[in-house]
Structure formats: structure tokens, C-alpha cells
């Protein structure tokens with residue numbers, strides 16, 4: 001543990017590996033890469049964002065290797081629920097405690113904010129806006145969830161090869 005960050009050397013190494021993946025996604029998807037970054041490939045990045053449940057303040061357990069979405073009492077929450085058309089991307093996900101995840105269920109984020117204490121409602125709204133770039137009221141429900149597929153094969157190439165293969169981003173906006 002370093003006193004400055006509270007992060008272990010192992011966590012720093014995992015974060016650096018995820019930053020390398022992020023740079024490759026940026027070559028392929030341009031400024032829209034966060035929409036296409038699936039949470040299970042960026043679990044350490046998400047965990048590094050905060051170690052407390054944004055909805056109640058409970059301390060979160062560290063993620064374990066091999067777990068895609070849940071570890072112990074820590075769950076991955078899609079702020080805009082997948083069942084409402086929320087995106088399966090790092091910009092729409094946070095780690096939360098299991099009781100909050102289960103209490104939230106399929107509520108819309110706006111409904112959920114009303115269930116929280118004023119302090120955590122304000123914090124959760126701020127996190128949503130920071131990650132999405134717009135307030136939760138602007139989310140549009142859709143029957144189809146935005147589950148994404150990471151381009152695994154492309155991510156095995158190095159950045160120079162990717163720049164050659166993708167001289168410009170392959171998308172001009174978020175998935176839809």
C-alpha cells in the first residue's frame with residue numbers, strides 16, 4: 001500500500017493494463033470509446049473510481065479475478081438499467097453494495113435517486129452526470145438494451161498496427 005493513493009502495486013499494474021486497452025479503444029472508436037468499453041474489461045478502472053457504495057456509503061469489497069460482475073457483497077450496477085435500454089459500458093456502470101443493487105432493481109435512475117438520503121442522492125446524481133455528460137432525466141428508455149461486444153481480436157494488436165488498420169474511428173457516435 002502506498003500512503004498517497006491507498007493502491008497496491010498490483011492494482012496499479014492492473015490499472016495500467018486497462019489504460020492500454022482504453023488507448024486502443026480510442027483509436028478504434030475515437031472520442032466515443034467510453035460507450036464501447038464494456039465493464040468486465042475495465043473492472044479495476046471502475047473500482048479505482050471509488051471504494052464506497054455511491055448509494056449508501058458502505059465500504060466495498062475489492063473485486064476478485066475471474067468475476068465479471070459481482071464479488072462478495074460488491075455488485076456492478078448499470079445506472080440506467082439494461083432492461084430500460086441502458087448501455088453496457090463503463091460510462092453507465094458503478095460498483096455498489098449488494099443491498100443497494102437489489103433495492104434498485106429495474107427502477108429508473110431518476111426514481112432511484114428519490115429513494116436515497118439527500119446526501120447520497122446528490123452524490124449519485126453528480127457521479128451520473130460526470131460519467132454520462134448529461135443529467136439522468138435526459139436518458140431515453142428503449143426496449144432494446146445496449147449490450148456491446150468488445151473487439152477482442154483487434155485489441156491483441158499493438159497501437160501502431162491499430163492506427164494503420166483504423167486510420168479514423170469506425171463510428172461517428174454512440175451505439176444505438
Ligand SMILES: [Zn+2]
Nearest residue numbers: 053056097100
Ligand atoms: Zn449501498
